[in-house]
Amino acid sequence: MASLVAALRGAVGDCVRRCSGPPPDPALMPPAEAFAYRRREAGRRDAAARPSAEAGEFRLVRVAAPDGQGYAFPSNFVRTSKYTVLTFLPLFLRNAFDPYLHSANTFFLVVCAMQCVPYITYTAIITLFGVEMGTPTTLLPLGFVVTVDAIFQALEDATRHNADYEANNSPTRLVDPTSGAVVDAPWRDVRVGDLVVVRNREVAPADLVVLGVARTAGDGEYTDVCYVETKSLDGETNLKQRRAVKEARGRVAPRDAAGGAFDCGGLAGAVVEMEHPNDVIAKFEGTIAFAAAGGSPPEKAAVNLDFVYMRGTTVRSVDWVLGVAVNTGPDTKIMKSNKDPPMKESSLILAINRVLKYIIGLLTMICLTGGLCSYLWMSSNALCGNQPLVWGVPTKLQNSLAPSNRSRFG
DSSP states (O other), rough: OOHHHHHHHHHHHHHHHHOOOOOOOGGGSSSSHHHHHHHHHHHHHHHOOOTTOSSSSSSEEETTTTTTTTTTOSSSSSOSSSTTTTTHHHHHEEEEEETTTTTHHHHHHHHHHHHTTTTTTTEEEETTTEEEEEETTHHHHHHHHHHHHHHHHHHOOOOOOOHHHHHOOEEEEETTTTBBBBBEEEEGGGOOOOOOEETTBBBBBSEEEEEEEEETTTTTTOOEEEEEEHHHHSOOOOOEEEEEOOGGGGTTTSSTTTTTTTTOGGTOOOEEEEEOSSSSOOOEEEEEEOOOOGGGOOOOEOOOGGGOOOTTTTEESSSSEEEEEEGGGGGGGGHHHOOOOOOOHHHHHHHHHHHHHHHHHHHHHHHHHHHHHHHHHHHHHGGGGGGGOTTTTTTHHHTTTTTGGGGGGG
C-alpha cells in the first residue's frame, strides 16, 4: 500500500510538472531559493526511488550530495503526542473503557446498559423513540467522570503538541554544498546528508558526525576539540569532549571566523558507513570515506561516539560546529530511546480496580445463586395458567387466584 501511494504521488507530481512547463533553472535563482529548489528535487527523487535504507549490514549516508541520497530516509519531523483532532475521541474512549486499565468505567457501563433492559431493570420505565426502556441512572455520574478525564487528557496532549511544534520549527542553519552559503531552516527540514551548523549554546537538531569546529579563542590554528552538554540524554550536567574528524580538516573550511560560509568542495563523494538506528546512546560505530584524487583508494576514518553530536545535546565552549546529519527524526538516538507515554494511573485507581474485581466476583456468585434458587423454587411451585408470582403472597392463595380457579369464586 505504501509503495502504491508513493507511485501515485510521483505520477501526480510528474503530471503537474509537465503541465506547468519546463523546470526552472537554479542558476538563475538567488542562492537560498536555488538551494531550496535542489533540496526539493532531491527529496522527490529519494521518495520515488524508495529502496530500503535499512538493507544490508550498515547504513550508507552520502555527505552533502546535491542529487540526494537515493534512499527514502525519514524526515526530521517528530511527534510525541498521543492524539490528533480526529483520533482523540475513539482512542480516548477505547482507553477509558479498557477493562484492564479502567475496570470501574467498564463495570458501570455494563450496569448502565443492563438498566436499560425493561425486563430486568429496577428503575422507572420510560418510552424513548417509541421503545420502552429502563432509566440508566448511573449514566450521569459515569459521564461526568469520563468527561473530566477527557479534559485532563486533552490538556496534557495539547502540551505535547506545543512542545512538538516548538521543536519542529526551531531554527538551525544548513550549508549549501554548491555555493557554500549558510541558509536558515527549521529543524523539520533537516535531511540525512545535510551539512548543519550549530552555534554555541544551541541544540543539535539531528544526530551529527562532526566535520569541523571553530577556532579556539586566541588561537590561530583550527582545533578538533569541542564540548557537548548531554543533560537531555542522560541527566549529566558536566561537559563531555567531542572531536571533529581529523581527516576532514583540509576538506572543509570556513570562509570567515564566524562560520558564515564554508568551502566544502573536498567533501564531494564522501560517504558515511554506520550502524543502523538504535536506542543505545552510549555507543556509535561507523566509518567515513573521503574520495581521493587520481583514482587512489578512498581515505577512511573511524567514527565513534567521540565524533558525534546527538539530537538534543547542546554545543558548548566553541563558536560553532559543522556536522553531517546521519540520523533524523524518529531514527535519532533520543527518539529511539523514548517510549510511548504511559497511561497514568493513581494508586487510588489501582486500588479501586483491585477491589472491584472482588465485587464483580461476589455479584456474579449472588446472581448465579439467586437464579438457581429461583429456578428450583419455581419448578417446585408451578402455577396454573402461568400466573406470575407476587412477592409476600402465599403460594396457595396465588394458585387459588389463578385464571383456571377464578370460576370457583364467581
